[in-house]
């Protein structure tokens with residue numbers, strides 16, 4: 001969940017970092033799968049592509065909840081993520097994983113009835129071109145559902161960590177236009193891009209819930225996980241010396257302790273579930289003057 005990084009970071013250090021914390025990241029983000037998959041309206045067997053599938057947890061969950069006969073195909077720009085996703089040992093033919101830069105790639109084997117993404121559409125270098133490209137992946141009237149983070153002020157799991165670290169070292173201000181997790185905190189920015197790209201029936205519904213930080217971790221371990229895996233906080237602290245990292249751990253543990261219940265830290269989150277569809281065949285024919 002780095003801020004202000006270019007898309008390509010996912011194929012290098014950023015991807016490696018995510019992969020190193022994959023089990024904890026997936027455990028933390030799992031509560032988002034239910035509202036995301038519900039928004040896909042999987043009412044009949046179909047082909048579903050996932051954009052920026054990471055280690056593949058959501059793809060597998062989509063298949064589990066989809067009507068029998070459905071096929072899920074996860075795509076990610078990071079070879080390291082796809083390697084992990086392929087290692088999940090899922091049944092071939094039902095879930096497949098492939099490397100693709102979804103900003104530019106064409107669907108390798110035909111279009112899909114559904115397009116899904118859990119936090120994978122905020123990192124495109126050229127969002128207008130990327131969302132136009134994704135339209136090529138959907139059959140006419142095919143539906144999509146994208147989960148993106150709400151504003152930082154509604155996501156204390158991140159803002160508290162950021163505040164704590166910024167009390168110890170300088171953190172560069174985040175640029176809301178740059179690729180990053182909170183780029184579409186204001187959902188109207190994403191709706192505008194999707195509308196301009198040609199999607200229809202656009203809607204946003206917000207999911208608010210509690211996320212277990214790093215899975216089921218007590219405050220001290222949750223603090224360690226958050227510093228190691230959110231943004232580039234660990235790197236900034238290490239540049240300032242071992243003492244800075246030790247102070248941040250102690251302070252963050254203190255700040256996360258009130259959120260610990262039944263032995264683990266859970267914090268509020270707000271996620272925009274943005275849905276819509278490709279234009280129907282009739283609408284496309286009408287626009288073409290047929």
Ligand SMILES: C[S@@+](CC[C@H](N)C(=O)[O-])C[C@H]1O[C@@H](n2cnc3c(N)ncnc32)[C@H](O)[C@@H]1O
Nearest residue numbers: 010052053054076077078101102103118120123
């Ligand atoms: C925040 S992670 C989310 C991973 C996964 N969806 C999850 O929720 O666990 C963002 C993912 O998007 C992928 N990604 C970023 N830009 C991409 C692109 N242009 N094409 C495909 N995947 C991309 C990254 O490699 C990374 O795996």
